[in-house]
Amino acid sequence: MASIETVALEKTYQVGFWRKKTKAALRPLTLSVPDGEVFGYLGPNGAGKTTTLRLVMGLAAPTGGSFKVLGGDIGDPSIRAQIGFLPEQPYFYDYLTPRELLSYFAGLSAIPAKERTRRIEATLKRVGLYEDAWSTQLRKFSKGMLQRVGLAQAILHEPKLIVLDEPMSGLDPMGRREVRDLIEELNHEGKTIFFSTHILSDAEALCDRVAVLNRGELRGVGVVADLVGSVKGKVEIMWHGTAAVAAMQAQGFDCHAVGETVRAVVPESDVDRAIDTLRGHRAKLVAVTPMRTTLEDYFLAKLNSPAEVAR
Amino acid sequence: MTNRIGTIAFNTFREAVRDRVLYNLIVFAFLMIGASLLLGQITIGVQRQLLINLGLTAISIFGVLIAIFIGIGLVSKEIDKRTLYTVLTRPVQRWEFIVGKFFGLMGTLAVNAGLMTVGFFIALIYLMRGLQASDASILAAVYFILLQFMIVTAVALLLSSFSTPIESAVLTFAIFVVGSFSEDLRGFAEGAKGATHYVAMTISYLIPNFSALNYIASVAHGNAVPASMIAWNTAYALLYAGAVVCAAAIIFQNRNMK
Amino acid sequence: MLTMLAGSAGALREIVRTRPEAHLQDVLYIPSAKALKRMSLGYDGLLADIYWTRAVQYFGWKHKHKSREYPLLYPLLEITTELDPHLIVAYRFGATFLAQEPPDGAGQPEKAVELIERGIRANADDWRLYYDLGFVYAMNLEDYQAAAKAFERGSEVPHAHPFLKVLAADMAQHGGDLATARLMWQTTYETTDDPGIKSNALRHLQALDVDETVPKLEELVRQFHDKTGIQPTSFFPLLEAGWIRRIPTDPLGMPYKLLPDGRVEVQDPTAWSFIRRGLPPKTGEPPAKP
Numbered sequence: 124m125a126s127i128e129t130v131a132l133e134k135t136y137q138v139g140f141w142r143k144k145t146k147a148a149l150r151p152l153t154l155s156v157p158d159g160e161v162f163g164y165l166g167p168n169g170a171g172k173t174t175t176l177r178l179v180m181g182l183a184a185p186t187g188g189s190f191k192v193l194g195g196d197i198g199d200p201s202i203r204a205q206i207g208f209l210p211e212q213p214y215f216y217d218y219l220t221p222r223e224l225l226s227y228f229a230g231l232s233a234i235p236a237k238e239r240t241r242r243i244e245a246t247l248k249r250v251g252l253y254e255d256a257w258s259t260q261l262r263k264f265s266k267g268m269l270q271r272v273g274l275a276q277a278i279l280h281e282p283k284l285i286v287l288d289e290p291m292s293g294l295d296p297m298g299r300r301e302v303r304d305l306i307e308e309l310n311h312e313g314k315t316i317f318f319s320t321h322i323l324s325d326a327e328a329l330c331d332r333v334a335v336l337n338r339g340e341l342r343g344v345g346v347v348a349d350l351v352g353s354v355k356g357k358v359e360i361m362w363h364g365t366a367a368v369a370a371m372q373a374q375g376f377d378c379h380a381v382g383e384t385v386r387a388v389v390p391e392s393d394v395d396r397a398i399d400t401l402r403g404h405r406a407k408l409v410a411v412t413p414m415r416t417t418l419e420d421y422f423l424a425k426l427n428s429p430a431e432v433a434r
Numbered sequence: 435m436t437n438r439i440g441t442i443a444f445n446t447f448r449e450a451v452r453d454r455v456l457y458n459l460i461v462f463a464f465l466m467i468g469a470s471l472l473l474g475q476i477t478i479g480v481q482r483q484l485l486i487n488l489g490l491t492a493i494s495i496f497g498v499l500i501a502i503f504i505g506i507g508l509v510s511k512e513i514d515k516r517t518l519y520t521v522l523t524r525p526v527q528r529w530e531f532i533v534g535k536f537f538g539l540m541g542t543l544a545v546n547a548g549l550m551t552v553g554f555f556i557a558l559i560y561l562m563r564g565l566q567a568s569d570a571s572i573l574a575a576v577y578f579i580l581l582q583f584m585i586v587t588a589v590a591l592l593l594s595s596f597s598t599p600i601e602s603a604v605l606t607f608a609i610f611v612v613g614s615f616s617e618d619l620r621g622f623a624e625g626a627k628g629a630t631h632y633v634a635m636t637i638s639y640l641i642p643n644f645s646a647l648n649y650i651a652s653v654a655h656g657n658a659v660p661a662s663m664i665a666w667n668t669a670y671a672l673l674y675a676g677a678v679v680c681a682a683a684i685i686f687q688n689r690n691m692k
Numbered sequence: 693m694l695t696m697l698a699g700s701a702g703a704l705r706e707i708v709r710t711r712p713e714a715h716l717q718d719v720l721y722i723p724s725a726k727a728l729k730r731m732s733l734g735y736d737g738l739l740a741d742i743y744w745t746r747a748v749q750y751f752g753w754k755h756k757h758k759s760r761e762y763p764l765l766y767p768l769l770e771i772t773t774e775l776d777p778h779l780i781v782a783y784r785f786g787a788t789f790l791a792q793e794p795p796d797g798a799g800q801p802e803k804a805v806e807l808i809e810r811g812i813r814a815n816a817d818d819w820r821l822y823y824d825l826g827f828v829y830a831m832n833l834e835d836y837q838a839a840a841k842a843f844e845r846g847s848e849v850p851h852a853h854p855f856l857k858v859l860a861a862d863m864a865q866h867g868g869d870l871a872t873a874r875l876m877w878q879t880t881y882e883t884t885d886d887p888g889i890k891s892n893a894l895r896h897l898q899a900l901d902v903d904e905t906v907p908k909l910e911e912l913v914r915q916f917h918d919k920t921g922i923q924p925t926s927f928f929p930l931l932e933a934g935w936i937r938r939i940p941t942d943p944l945g946m947p948y949k950l951l952p953d954g955r956v957e958v959q960d961p962t963a964w965s966f967i968r969r970g971l972p973p974k975t976g977e978p979p980a981k982p
Contacts, residue, residue: 183691204524233438491737650734651737
């Protein structure tokens with residue numbers, strides 16, 4: 124079963140003074156997010172990721188195509204009750220405290236009054252917001268703290284599907300690590316996570332599947348495990364000692380030096396030859412690393428490829 | 435459903451209070467104290483009249499201003515500040531959001547007017563050394579003022595759902611002004627002929643009739659408010675405000691969030 | 693900052709001192725009454741009260757400065773009553789102070805009639821307005837027929853003061869009589885709450901007292917002269933001869949003066965408005981009525 128399914132989902136705007144010109148924010152998008160996966164939605168800024176999320180969450184209406192969320196219509200409150208959403212750069216009523224804000228949302232999500240305090244406190248703890256801040260007005264919060272509150276409101280009601288728009292933005296490395304752990308935890312609990320990001324390392328670490336979007340068009344979809352890690356057939360060698368550079372270059376290897384450390388990327392078949400050369404010049408080996416494809420490679424490759432029809 | 439509306443209403447009320455809206459009560463208090471102390475200069479009969487006119491006018495004006503200034507931001511502020519996104523993605527219907535906002539602001543206005551009425555009666559008792567039977571009609575006048583608030587709030591809410599705050603403020607105020615002489619307009623319409631007549635009549639029915647709700651001068655003269663007027667005006671205000679809120683809900687339903 | 697504040701206060705004092713009429717003159721820019729009513733957005737009750745207060749202050753201030761003209765009184769009262777047609781006291785105030793001769797009034801009795809008629813149109817059941825109307829006709833316009841008609845109309849209003857019928861009849865016969873005037877001022881005095889109108893009525897009653905007493909005293913002195921051949925220069929001879937029981941005093945408590953030519957005057961003419969007898973002869977004064 125798919126948590127999110129879109130068929131030719133499209134959004135175009137009328138722009139210009141006379142509203143004659145059309146601008147396509149999203150060209151017909153057909154995508155499927157399977158249940159129980161962590162799905163990464165990748166793309167540079169302005170690719171249309173946020174637009175897609177807005178359409179899927181029912182905040183804006185598509186100009187073409189259709190979509191289903193959790194097998195149903197996003198307009199149905201019982202479907203929305205099972206979804207948690209974190210918008211990009213969330214803003215909240217800054218005159219409220221986290222407790223009050225979550226209490227407000229709990230009321231809207233029909234969490235029984237008796238349950239509320241317990242759930243709110245558990246959730247705030249889970250997102251790593253320290254207790255002193257729980258009764259401080261949100262206007263005093265830093266971006267990172269607001270992001271945590273945002274995550275809290277997205278998971279407060281134990282939704283089955285969690286949709287996050289740039290969840291790591293505004294967080295320091297520690298914070299990002301915590302969020303990554305949280306997403307993994309949630310996924311282990313059986314929840315589906317769909318999030319958009321332009322930070323590829325996070326996606327690579329977390330996602331089961333990714334889709335690449337550029338300029339409103341879907342460019343590629345794939346299972347991360349398949350895309351990453353295959354050995355590219357190249358090996359990276361690093362050593363100390365510029366003495367060997369000339370010899371390496373004579374062998375046809377490109378060298379790149381920074382101070383005393385030199386780096387060269389050689390085909391797998393030539394590894395032994397290169398190492399012998401270096402040993403012959405008494406260079407001090409620092410590292411010999413087989414290079415693997417990263418998600419970045421896939422991403423950059425797909426960015427400008429023709430539009431893909433998702434499988 | 436009522437829970438969600440209630441939650442939104444309460445949150446709207448809380449926002450108004452934290453926005454220090456209720457500070458206007460302090461100004462009102464000073465006004466009442468000042469008036470009841472200074473009115474000793476004027477004839478006995480006119481003293482009471484003046485205090486009632488002053489008090490009820492102040493309650494009305496302060497309330498209308500609050501209704502406009504908060505009303506115009508009810509929806510547009512949430513859109514501008516992007517606080518709306520995490521609310522609408524919850525199991526809330528869009529119309530519930532609108533209705534909740536409406537009740538939240540009405541609640542604020544009712545509390546505000548209620549406190550002012552209490553303060554006003556204190557000033558009245560001090561000035562007149564007691565109450566008289568005709569003072570009960572003052573409560574009827576306050577009730578009518580609340581009905582006025584209901585209409586102004588609804589209009590401000592409607593405009594807020596699609597215009598910018600400045601446009602909404604100007605338009606709501608304009609509608610208030612035009613509404614206060616809607617009866618003149620009707621008189622003019624009745625005297626006109628042909629197309630002018632129909633256009634003017636239609637407009638006079640579309641704009642809210644605030645003159646019918648204004649019993650301040652009458653109550654100041656000690657007249658009672660007829661029960662039939664209370665019933666009909668209540669019905670009018672409820673239906674008119676209800677229609678406007680429905681329109682707001684429809685517009686908001688179809689609004690795309692940028 | 694404090695210095696500037698103090699300086700501005702000083703400057704303001706200078707301004708206030710050199711512009712004493714300022715706050716009243718501003719009232720000159722009065723828009724039409726109907727336009728003002730439209731602009732009042734339904735708060736006409738309060739606005740009427742404000743204009744009423746201004747009207748009273750305007751009159752009071754000018755009267756204190758012995759003004760002989762009150763050009764703004766009618767416009768102010770017109771606006772007041774347009775805004776609140778049921779502000780009865782405004783009509784009554786106008787009845788008295790628009791109609792009276794300057795410096796105690798604007799000397800515009802026709803305007804007073806206009807105002808009261810407006811009041812009657814909006815408040816047909818208030819007998820006091822018909823009374824005021826008749827009053828102005830009788831006292832200021834000396835049109836006793838119109839006065840009688842006004843009193844007649846008023847007497848038909850439910851709960852009217854019973855005197856209206858009496859006055860209606862009275863007008864026909866004794867329009868100009870002092871007794872009638874006394875009755876009317878007495879009624880006015882008793883039926884108003886407004887202190888301004890009340891004190892004015894009192895002064896009229898006192899003036900009527902003088903107007904009645906002075907001729908009687910002069911007649912008494914004439915008879916004394918006829919009887920005794922003496923032309924007294926004070927009232928003592930009459931007192932000693934038992935013609936009077938005590939030295940006659942005016943309603944203000946000051947003894948009357950007896951002049952050698954037999955005329956009686958009040959001690960202090962400047963303390964009196966409204967009297968027609970008991971005044972020293974002055975050029976340009978209208979001759980005293982018998």
